[in-house]
Amino acid sequence: MRTPPLPPADPLSRRTALRAVGAGALLLGAGGAVTGCRSAVSTVGGSAGGPKRGGTLTVAVDEDFEPSLLFTQADQSLQNRLIYNTLIRYDERLRPQPELATSWSYAADGRSITLTLRDDVTYHDGRPFTADDVIFAVKNLWKPERSSQLTATAKAVTGFEKRGDHELVLRLAHPVSNLFDLFEFMVIADRHTIDDTLAGRKLNGTGPFRFVSRRPGVGLSLVRNDRYWIPGRPYLDAVELRVYTQPDALLSALRSGQAQLSYRVPGKYLATLKIGASFSVKQYDTGTGAMYVGATVTKAPADNKTFRQAIAWAVDRDRIVSQALGGYGLASAAPWPRSSPAHSEAYRTHYTHNPAKARELLKSSGVSTKQTIPLGHPTTPAHTTIAEIVQNDLKEAGIRTRLEPTDPAVFQKQLISGTMPTLWINTHAFSQVHPSTLAISAYPFNEARNTSHFRSAEYTEAVQAAWRQKDADGAAANARYRRVSDLLLDEAFIIDLAIEDAVQVATERLHGPTLSKYVYLNLDNAYLD
Template sequence: MRTRPFPPPDPLSRRTALRAAGAGALLLGAGGGLAGCRSAVSAQEGAAAAGPKRGGKLTIGINQDFTPALLYTQSGESFQNRLIYNTLIRYDDQLKPHPELATSWEYAADGKSITLTLRDDVTYHDGRKFTADDVVFAVENLKKPERSAQLAATARTVTGFEKRGEHELVLKLAHPVSNLFDLFEFMIITDRHTVDEAVKGTKLNGTGPFRFKEWRPGTALTLTRNDTYWIPDRPYLDSVELRLYTQPDALLSALRSGQVHLSYQVSGKHLATLQSNANFTIKKYNTGNGAVYVGASVHEAPADSREFRQAVAWAVDRDRVVKQALGGYGLASAAPWPRSSPAYSEANRTHYTHDPGKARQLLKASGVPTKHTLPLGHPTTPLHTSIAEIVQYDLQQIGIRTELQPSDPASFQKKLISGTMPTLWINGHGFAQVQPATLAVSAYPFNEAKNTSGYGSDAYTEAVQDAWRHKDPTGAKALARYQKISDLLLDEAFIVDLAVQSAVQVAAKELHGPRLTKFSYLDLDDAYLV
């Protein structure tokens, strides 16, 4: 079937859509993409009347430094990817793919090939034309183990390519996969000639709206406007600086003083102080951009006991995690799925609740000794530190003593990838916000082939592979497959989900138009300052 869902983006229609989205943000509520406070809506209505303005430097406050070695790994360090690079498609909130570098596609009825029609008017920042060879390279590059790309398994299902000119490409698949378009949104199209320089952070050559200017490790990443961007008259901004703030108070101070215009890393306790501030707009992405969890290394006692892991699941007060650590911007949930996911169900979400009595019973039934203090690892971000402290307290109430073991985010990510975590750890994961099979074949904590916890079983492998090896990710049969995965995750509890996170956008009132993709890449195509 030939699929041509939309023509190439039209600047005027996108601008109109953006204005409509801003004015209607409150109407979307929990079922839509964004929910905003009244000040956000009023400010956007004002911007709509004034219209976009060209020029200006946008400063963004981040709490994790750019890490070029993890360029192809989705993590907290992936924030800048969509500023420098493009992807083949972009999802909307309902996981419907829209054209980006691919303008249309034809998916074979048997799910074993897909034909992509590519844009023919795109150049890299160095002037080289984008062609089908760049897509071939992008797929092959993700297959390399050194890239640590979570969607490598999906990339490896592409077993062959057939070029039909410079801008038409057939991808041949070993078998159907339900998350092929997740790959197309995840996979940044980097320059195949400078990839070694890119992963060192010395040259980042893309097709995106901004060009790489300078990376000062531990300080900032600076980008400038791409005057030859393929979307006419975009971007509006002259430059962007992603400035590092490792302390939450420093980030808050920078926002209040006007040094920073935008951040998605404001700590939960500080969000409440900004809600009534007329100088800021706050937007919540309700489709779920990740979740926070307790991980367990199942080959280390006492986490090798399923009853012990279930005791942990019953012990933690998820509502407190949402209220205190997430500032109310989240959904207490024992399952990883946001409400927008086809795999979501209320029964899964509430499978574990805060029940210390039941936790103590399970702990006693497990027979594991509790006299030893267990390590509880976590990244040193304010969010994860706050959650670790809550979990430590709740576990102490049922007789499990822990010692916090903080690591800087980059080092923590490397431990996660290599599977060298302590007995218990705190972290966040993504991939539940896209097609459900992606979580279990791609995310390091859940990967059925090799996950951080060291968990594996024939039943888990069978359930995951069954959900993944189908072309259609929707429908009653697909939902039944996803439920099998959920049942195993909840019962085995090697990952104890605590809450689905809502990305929260804090922006100065003069900034309009930023958005996040499904993989939390920042899109500033339509952003402007007034």
């Protein structure tokens, strides 16, 4: 199938680009009062005079950018699409749309794909973008030191055939159902300055904004890329990403006007947000992350499957959604959001809050109720709240735990290295795209080497069957996804709690920001009144 190129989107035609969960978007006026009702579609407004050029946008974030984790697909990816481009971008129905690749032709047997690349793109330093940059991007993810969660899919690409500077054939060892997930996530970094990139000295991309500086603990400074390949974009002159590790400081930045946009306001704070200027709150229902309890199955008592199932029955998922996420999420025992082809209500409600059932399983597991089990978590507000809820729920079921809070950057490195405590709380991604990516790529679920150290021939076979196929949709694909889900729920080495929705808080002066499926911020068409 050959996909034709599409013209750049007009910012004012993107008003219905994102759906809101259930009822839609809340508009908070001065003093935090509700000034608008929920609607089926969340709109991106425009001023009467149309887009305006100029201005600096400050984005409030709660986690510092760590350049050494750029290629890991870690939970610090918001800025990636500002500096870099990817080959494609997904629309709301997971249909790939052109970005640096303008069209593609997939072989009938799924063993190769031919990409036609843009021939009018340059890096920020003026060097032309070519097929060699795509080859480098794929091979870069092969390297173990990159700790990429997409390594398996990248390694499925075993050959490269250049047909000039702007046409490239990728040869595959076997068909893969999530090839376009790789194209959606993989940033096309400059191959000549990769060491400077990883050190945070120079981030040279093809994106709408150029890197100016990074101040650890403070944030990133970016300015408009005047060479950007979309004519007349971006509208903004500059973007500042500022780090506020405490919710009160982040909220203060929004209220005072120091920041005009954030996706990191904890859900439980949204209802109490009292502001002097009008802000809009927009809910993205694509399932940008999922909260879970992880279990290290090589450490007792988490090596006992019945004990792990007891935990799954003990936790009150609805309470987590209401108290930790402020209602912006979906209680779910499975990792799949409602937008996923793998979602089903039966999987979502497979485990519910049932302390009696949990106590019954705990007794049959033979695990002592006298021991205290470590429960790790990153020190972000949402994770801390969830850890406290889980600790209380487990205590009610007869399981005693000791909270072990850890700095988020350190926690991420422990996750990658597989050196977690017996139990831990965290967020995983990848469930918002094709289901095979979760099981073949995400650190917690990777069938070959996951954080829990769980291995199973049956699980490996199920994951590989879901992955090694060309088609990501259809009855056969869905049957394979069901088999993976059944095993995840039964083995419970990852115990999903709630699907988290991304929530955008923005001044009403700001128009046009969007998020990709993997929470890359797109400001191509954004502008300030």
